[in-house]
Amino acid sequence: MSQASLSVSGITVEVDGTIVVKKANLDVRSGEIAILMGPNGSGKTSLLRAIMGFPSYKIIAGNIYLDSLDVTNLPSWERAKAGIAIANQAPPALSLKTKWLFQKIAEKYGTQEELGKVVNEIMLQHLLERPAFNGFSGGEVKRAEIATVMLSKPKVALLDEPDSGVDVESTKKIANMIDAMAKKGVAILLVTHAGMLVRNLKMLGRGYVMINGRISQGSNARDLLKSVLEEGYRNFRGSDIQ
Amino acid sequence: MTNESDKLREAMTKAREIGLEVEKGGAVILNENLLYKKLARDLEKMGVIYSEIHEAAREYPDLFDKYAFKTLKGDVNKIDSGIFLYIPKGLTVKEPIFNCFVLGNKKVVQKVYNLVVLEDGSRAIGVSGCFTLVNEAVHSSLEETYVGTGASYTRIMIHNWLPSVGVSAISSVEVGEKGNYQDLYINYSEAKSISFNTMIYQKGSDSTSRADQIVSGTGFSSLKYSTEVFLIGDRSSSQLISRLLARGKSSIATKARIVASGKLTKGHIECKGLTLGDGAEISTVPELRSLSNDAELTHEASIGKIKREELEYLESKGFNEEEAVSLLIRGFLETGFSDLPSTIRASVESVLDKLSKAKG
Ligand SMILES: Nc1ncnc2c1ncn2[C@@H]1O[C@H](COP(=O)(O)OP(=O)(O)O)[C@@H](O)[C@H]1O
Numbered sequence: 096m097s098q099a100s101l102s103v104s105g106i107t108v109e110v111d112g113t114i115v116v117k118k119a120n121l122d123v124r125s126g127e128i129a130i131l132m133g134p135n136g137s138g139k140t141s142l143l144r145a146i147m148g149f150p151s152y153k154i155i156a157g158n159i160y161l162d163s164l165d166v167t168n169l170p171s172w173e174r175a176k177a178g179i180a181i182a183n184q185a186p187p188a189l190s191l192k193t194k195w196l197f198q199k200i201a202e203k204y205g206t207q208e209e210l211g212k213v214v215n216e217i218m219l220q221h222l223l224e225r226p227a228f229n230g231f232s233g234g235e236v237k238r239a240e241i242a243t244v245m246l247s248k249p250k251v252a253l254l255d256e257p258d259s260g261v262d263v264e265s266t267k268k269i270a271n272m273i274d275a276m277a278k279k280g281v282a283i284l285l286v287t288h289a290g291m292l293v294r295n296l297k298m299l300g301r302g303y304v305m306i307n308g309r310i311s312q313g314s315n316a317r318d319l320l321k322s323v324l325e326e327g328y329r330n331f332r333g334s335d336i337q
Numbered sequence: 338m339t340n341e342s343d344k345l346r347e348a349m350t351k352a353r354e355i356g357l358e359v360e361k362g363g364a365v366i367l368n369e370n371l372l373y374k375k376l377a378r379d380l381e382k383m384g385v386i387y388s389e390i391h392e393a394a395r396e397y398p399d400l401f402d403k404y405a406f407k408t409l410k411g412d413v414n415k416i417d418s419g420i421f422l423y424i425p426k427g428l429t430v431k432e433p434i435f436n437c438f439v440l441g442n443k444k445v446v447q448k449v450y451n452l453v454v455l456e457d458g459s460r461a462i463g464v465s466g467c468f469t470l471v472n473e474a475v476h477s478s479l480e481e482t483y484v485g486t487g488a489s490y491t492r493i494m495i496h497n498w499l500p501s502v503g504v505s506a507i508s509s510v511e512v513g514e515k516g517n518y519q520d521l522y523i524n525y526s527e528a529k530s531i532s533f534n535t536m537i538y539q540k541g542s543d544s545t546s547r548a549d550q551i552v553s554g555t556g557f558s559s560l561k562y563s564t565e566v567f568l569i570g571d572r573s574s575s576q577l578i579s580r581l582l583a584r585g586k587s588s589i590a591t592k593a594r595i596v597a598s599g600k601l602t603k604g605h606i607e608c609k610g611l612t613l614g615d616g617a618e619i620s621t622v623p624e625l626r627s628l629s630n631d632a633e634l635t636h637e638a639s640i641g642k643i644k645r646e647e648l649e650y651l652e653s654k655g656f657n658e659e660e661a662v663s664l665l666i667r668g669f670l671e672t673g674f675s676d677l678p679s680t681i682r683a684s685v686e687s688v689l690d691k692l693s694k695a696k697g
C-alpha cells in the first residue's frame with residue numbers, strides 16, 4: 096500500500112451520464128499541501144467531490160485510499176468519520192443556523208473546545224445566528240467552509256478554491272490555518288487559481304494539473320504555480336497528459 | 338380517589354417531561370376537575386388572582402361579568418372547569434405560570450373555559466400544556482385573553498395528545514393601546530384531529546402581536562388551524578409565523594388572515610411547510626385584507642421537501658442520513674421567537690429537538 100495519506104488510483108468519475116474525470120492518479124502525504132490547478136470545467140471539483148463520496152459523483156473505476164483503508168465504496172459520512180473533510184467550492188444554503196452547524200460538527204468530532212477559537216480566528220461571529228450560507232458573501236462562504244473542516248479534525252482535507260472571493264487579510268489567515276493543519280500532519284489537497292494563497296503557504300508539496308478530466312503532475316507546487324501564472328495551461332496540453 | 342391521585346401524579350410527571358414546572362406555580366385540570374393549583378404567596382398578596390373558573394365566577398362576580406364571554410359565546414354552567422388568571426395593574430410576574438389540561442380517562446369529554454386578564458401595564462407569561470394519559474377522549478376549550486393598555490402577555494402552548502384524541506379549541510385575544518401579545522404554539526402530538534381557531538383583536542393603537550405556530554403532523558392526524566388578526570387600532574402591527582411539518586399520512590391545513598382597518602398598520606404572514614413521506618399533505622391559505630389605504634401587509638408562503646443538496650452536504654460532514662434529516666428539520670422548525678425566559682427556552686428547545694428526531 097502507498098505511504099500517502101490520500102491515494103487516488105486510476106479513478107474515473109461520472110456525473111449525470113458524463114465522464115468528467117478520467118483515470119486520475121494522485122497522492123498526498125501526511126503534512127503535505129498538494130495543489131491542483133486547471134482551467135474552469137476541467138473536473139477539479141468533480142474529483143474532490145468524488146473523493147469525498149457525494150452520491151452524484153459516481154466512481155466507475157479506480158480506488159481511493161485513506162492511509163491503507165479503501166474508502167471507494169463507503170458513503171460520504173463514513174469517509175468523513177474516517178478522516179476525509181471537504182471545504183466545498185459552493186456549499187448549498189442550509190435551513191440551519193450557522194451556530195448549530197458548527198456546534199453539531201464540533202460535537203461529532205469532539206472539538207467543542209476549539210469552536211470559539213476557530214470562529215474568532217476566521218471572524219465568523221457575526222454569521223452565527225444566521226442560517227448557514229444564506230446570503231453570505233463569497234469570502235464568508237469560504238471562511239465558514241474552512242471552519243467546518245478545521246472542526247472535523249481530518250486526516251485529509253480537500254479544499255476547493257478556499258481563496259476565491261476572499262480579501263487579502265483573510266487569505267493570509269486562511270494560509271496560516273492551512274499551514275497549521277499541514278504541520279499537524281493533515282494531508283491537504285488544495286484547488287486554487289491564484290498565487291496569493293499559495294505564496295503564503297510554507298508546507299507546499301506536489302503540484303497537479305487537471306485538463307479535460309485528466310491529471311498530469313507538474314514537478315512541485317511552487318514551480319507549477321509560476322508556470323501557470325506566466326504561461327497558462329498551454330504547456331500541459333500535449334504529452335504531459337497521461 | 339386513589340385512582341385520581343395516581344393519575345394526578347402521572348400527569349405531573351408527564352408535565353415535567355415537557356418542561357412544565359407546575360409545582361413552581363401552576364395548575365392541573367384532570368378530566369372535568371381542577372385537582373392541583375399553586376401560586377406563590379407574595380403574588381396573591383400583590384393581587385394576582387389564580388382560581389378555578391366557577392370559583393372565580395362566584396367570588397369575583399364584577400370582574401367575571403366585565404370580562405367573561407365578551408368576545409366568545411358560552412355559558413360557564415356548561416363548562417367543566419378552567420382557569421381564571423388575573424394580573425393587576427402595573428404588576429410584572431416574571432415566573433411563568435403553568436397550566437396543564439389532562440385527559441385521564443377514556444370517553445371523557447373535557448370542556449374548558451379559561452379567562453386571562455392583564456390589567457394596564459402588567460406583564461405575565463402563561464404556559465399551557467395539553468396532553469393525555471389515555472386514548473379516545475375529547476378536549477374542547479374556549480379561552481379569552483385581555484391585554485390592557487401597555488400590558489404584555491406571552492402565551493406558550495404545547496399540545497401533546499395521543500392518537501385517538503380529538504381536540505377543538507377557540508382562543509380570542511383583545512389587545513389594548515401599546516399592548517403586546519406573543520403566542521408560541523407547538524403541536525407534537527399524534528392527535529386524530531385538532532381544530533384550533535385563534536382571533537386576535539388589536540383594538541388599541543400601537544398594539545403589537547406575534548403568533549408562532551409550529552405544527553407537526555404524524556400518523557393519520559388531521560390538523561386544522563385558523564388564525565385571524567384584526568388590526569383595528571392605528572399603527573397596530575402583527576406577525577403570523579408558521580412551520581408545518583407533515584409526516585406519515587397526516588394532513589395539516591392552515592389559514593392565516595390579517596384584516597387591517599386602522600391607519601398605518603403593518604402585518605406580515607410567513608408560512609413554511611415541509612412534507613416528509615408520500616402520504617403527507619399540507620395546505621395553507623394566507624389572506625391579507627386592507628380596509629385602509631396606508632396599511633402595509635405582506636405574506637410569504639412555501640411548501641417543500643428536504644432538499645437533496647442540503648442532505649448530501651451534511652452527510653459529507655459526517656452525519657448519517659437520519660442525523661442529517663433531523664438537523665435540517667430542527668433548523669426548519671426555528672421561527673426566531675425570541676421572547677422566551679431562559680427556563681422555558683430550554684424546554685421549548687427540547688420539545689423541538691424531540692420533534693425533529695421523531696419518526697412519522
Ligand atoms: N452535477 C453536475 N451535472 C452535470 N454536469 C456537471 C455536474 N457537475 C459538474 N459537471 C460538469 O463536469 C465538468 C467539470 O466540472 P467541475 O468539476 O466543476 O470543474 P472545475 O472544478 O475544474 O471547474 C464540467 O463540464 C461541468 O459542467
Ligand SMILES: [Mg+2]
Pocket residue numbers: 139140141184255
Ligand atoms: Mg471547481
